Amino acid sequence: MSGSSGSSGAPTRWRNWAGNQRATVQAVHPASADEVAAVLAAAVAAGRRVRPIGSGHSFTGIGRPEHVQLVCDRLSGVESVTGDGLVTAGAGTPLHRLNSELAQRGWALTNLGDIDRQTVAGALATGTHGTGARFGGLATQLAGLELVTPAGDVLECDARRHPEIFAAARVGLGALGVVTRVRLQAEPAFALRAVEGPGTLTGALADFEALMTSTDHVEFYWFPHTDAIQLKCNTRLPLADGLRPLPRWRAIWDDEVLANAAFAGVVAAGRAVPALVPPLARFSARALAPRTWTDSSHRVFVSRRRVRFLEMEYAVPRPSAPAVLAELRAVHEANRWRVPFPVEVRLAAGDDIPLSTASGRETAYIAAHVPAHTDPGPWFATLEKIAGEVGGRPHWGKLHGLDASVLRERYPRFDEFVAVRDRLDPTGVLSNSYLDRVLGPARG
Numbered sequence: 001m002s003g004s005s006g007s008s009g010a011p012t013r014w015r016n017w018a019g020n021q022r023a024t025v026q027a028v029h030p031a032s033a034d035e036v037a038a039v040l041a042a043a044v045a046a047g048r049r050v051r052p053i054g055s056g057h058s059f060t061g062i063g064r065p066e067h068v069q070l071v072c073d074r075l076s077g078v079e080s081v082t083g084d085g086l087v088t089a090g091a092g093t094p095l096h097r098l099n100s101e102l103a104q105r106g107w108a109l110t111n112l113g114d115i116d117r118q119t120v121a122g123a124l125a126t127g128t129h130g131t132g133a134r135f136g137g138l139a140t141q142l143a144g145l146e147l148v149t150p151a152g153d154v155l156e157c158d159a160r161r162h163p164e165i166f167a168a169a170r171v172g173l174g175a176l177g178v179v180t181r182v183r184l185q186a187e188p189a190f191a192l193r194a195v196e197g198p199g200t201l202t203g204a205l206a207d208f209e210a211l212m213t214s215t216d217h218v219e220f221y222w223f224p225h226t227d228a229i230q231l232k233c234n235t236r237l238p239l240a241d242g243l244r245p246l247p248r249w250r251a252i253w254d255d256e257v258l259a260n261a262a263f264a265g266v267v268a269a270g271r272a273v274p275a276l277v278p279p280l281a282r283f284s285a286r287a288l289a290p291r292t293w294t295d296s297s298h299r300v301f302v303s304r305r306r307v308r309f310l311e312m313e314y315a316v317p318r319p320s321a322p323a324v325l326a327e328l329r330a331v332h333e334a335n336r337w338r339v340p341f342p343v344e345v346r347l348a349a350g351d352d353i354p355l356s357t358a359s360g361r362e363t364a365y366i367a368a369h370v371p372a373h374t375d376p377g378p379w380f381a382t383l384e385k386i387a388g389e390v391g392g393r394p395h396w397g398k399l400h401g402l403d404a405s406v407l408r409e410r411y412p413r414f415d416e417f418v419a420v421r422d423r424l425d426p427t428g429v430l431s432n433s434y435l436d437r438v439l440g441p442a443r444g
């Protein structure tokens with residue numbers, strides 16, 4: 001084990017992106033599967049716990065280290081892309097780097113979430129997803145991975161080799177081992193035509209199914225205190241049809257000035273004077289003018305998020321989404337809460353991954369946000385309760401209050417995952433208080 005990968009470094013302070021998870025830890029930076037195995041062996045021998053970490057963009061304590069933090073920044077980089085688009089990359093590769101290297105070689109990931117700052121292993125571990133009725137989350141594009149287990153084994157896992165481990169590890173919560181390398185199936189690079197503009201929540205709920213399946217990737221943001229939504233409809237096109245990117249001034253105005261700088265001002269004003277929140281919400285809903293543009297897929301899928309927030313997101317059965325949103329709106333209106341952030345609504349296809357939030361069912365995602373360093377109070381609790389009534393499943397990386405006893409009811413294959421975890425990590429060296437809560441303590 002190299003000096004920088006050892007676990008004897010001085011304690012360092014860590015905090016996640018939103019600043020709601022903090023720890024003082026020993027950080028290690030292994031550069032190979034063997035170095036990872038040595039870190040795990042030392043921790044097992046010393047009775048210490050290890051958490052791998054990516055970009056720290058999870059809101060929950062899923063990545064919060066208790067003793068040793070295994071930073072994946074030296075397990076990074078695109079290693080190869082085969083002629084049929086199978087990309088092999090280090091687990092700590094940030095998605096933005098993966099996207100740009102794929103684009104240079106004529107390939108793209110099929111679907112992406114809102115941002116690209118996450119590492120590929122971190123995004124996979126929590127079931128990170130984008131939107132699109134016919135498209136699954138990132139884990140559905142995973143073809144194989146290299147996993148270092150707490151016993152020190154370096155396993156190549158895919159549909160043929162260790163298939164039961166692979167099935168669980170596709171959305172593995174970082175609980176089964178340390179992923180050191182991933183293989184993702186990319187597809188030929190494509191363009192997206194983005195049509196963005198205003199609508200109403202009343203209209204969206206009346207015709208939810210038709211709206212959300214009207215093209216390939218549809219999402220909307222509802223501004224509480226108003227009936228206004230901002231709709232984003234992205235249609236897949238061949239690159240050969242040509243690109244019509246936004247003029248640079250427009251991209252900067254919309255995405256940096258309005259969506260980030262002005263929105264930061266709106267949030268700050270609302271915090272200082274809560275009575276301003278409803279009129280500011282109406283202002284925000286009107287500020288973004290309609291626009292149509294076409295660009296490489298990863299540039300359209302992804303935006304910058306400079307205003308820090310806390311988030312809760314629930315995956316609900318798709319047919320239940322309009323009723324959940326209608327009830328959320330009714331409770332919000334009845335209580336006159338001051339919620340300055342929009343609610344985001346997306347879709348995903350059902351998949352066959354045990355702990356994917358879309359496991360076994362067509363899914364709609366409903367996400368609530370509040371400014372960082374504020375108390376989500378009854379707003380998040382209300383979403384959790386309403387979504388829970390229809391079997392909602394929380395995003396593993398976004399705030400929620402559920403534990404293993406409830407989650408077992410929400411995931412038919414929950415015990416299958418826990419059995420793999422108990423076999424691979426019988427002493428819980430890879431666990432932390434969040435994983436103890438959501439999976440139950442390891443039982444070797």
Ligand SMILES: Cc1cc2nc3c(=O)[nH]c(=O)nc-3n(C[C@H](O)[C@H](O)[C@H](O)COP(=O)(O)OP(=O)(O)OC[C@H]3O[C@@H](n4cnc5c(N)ncnc54)[C@H](O)[C@@H]3O)c2cc1C
Nearest residue numbers: 054055056057058113114118119122125128129174179397
């Ligand atoms: C601004 C913002 C926007 C977001 N947008 C979306 C979105 O559009 N869609 C969505 O679904 N989510 C979204 N998220 C949530 C985010 O995608 C997830 O929380 C994701 O897990 C973060 O990736 P990360 O690299 O920061 O992982 P971290 O938060 O650092 O870690 C997450 C988990 O991965 C594990 N892990 C990391 N590396 C490894 C490894 N090598 N081996 C094993 N386990 C590992 C960690 O132990 C932890 O359990 C957003 C978050 C933020 C802050």
